Amino acid sequence: MNGITRCAPVFAVASPPDIARYYAATLGFSVQGAPLQEYAIVVRDGYEIHFIDRHSEASGAARGDKGGAYFTVGDPDSIFDELRTAGAIIHYPPTDQLYGMRDFAVLDPEGYWLCFGKKIG
Numbered sequence: 001m002n003g004i005t006r007c008a009p010v011f012a013v014a015s016p017p018d019i020a021r022y023y024a025a026t027l028g029f030s031v032q033g034a035p036l037q038e039y040a041i042v043v044r045d046g047y048e049i050h051f052i053d054r055h056s057e058a059s060g061a062a063r064g065d066k067g068g069a070y071f072t073v074g075d076p077d078s079i080f081d082e083l084r085t086a087g088a089i090i091h092y093p094p095t096d097q098l099y100g101m102r103d104f105a106v107l108d109p110e111g112y113w114l115c116f117g118k119k120i121g
Contacts, residue, residue: 012052015053070117091105
């Protein structure tokens with residue numbers, strides 16, 4: 001399946017590991033994997049929230065981006081080709097990330113970013 005299978009909000013924060021620990025200790029979420037300094041994921045009842053370092057180039061916060069959403073998909077490369085062909089504003093192309101996902105992101109005209117990816121392996 002190449003389509004969207006899940007969606008999670010992505011919040012730009014000062015410290016992804018710190019906010020992930022807060023969500024785990026206070027809000028009942030579990031930290032997924034080992035949080036990196038620039039990215040962390042928490043999950044509760046099968047739903048994820050992703051956190052990205054607001055100072056990271058990937059977050060786009062320095063450019064005024066408003067935040068975004070992370071879509072889990074079957075084949076990010078084919079979706080990338082589809083969106084690029086349709087004229088999407090490419091934020092970054094498909095990339096194998098340190099947080100274990102292969103993903104890419106596009107920007108909408110209002111400054112929100114949409115990331116599409118799947119677990120590597």
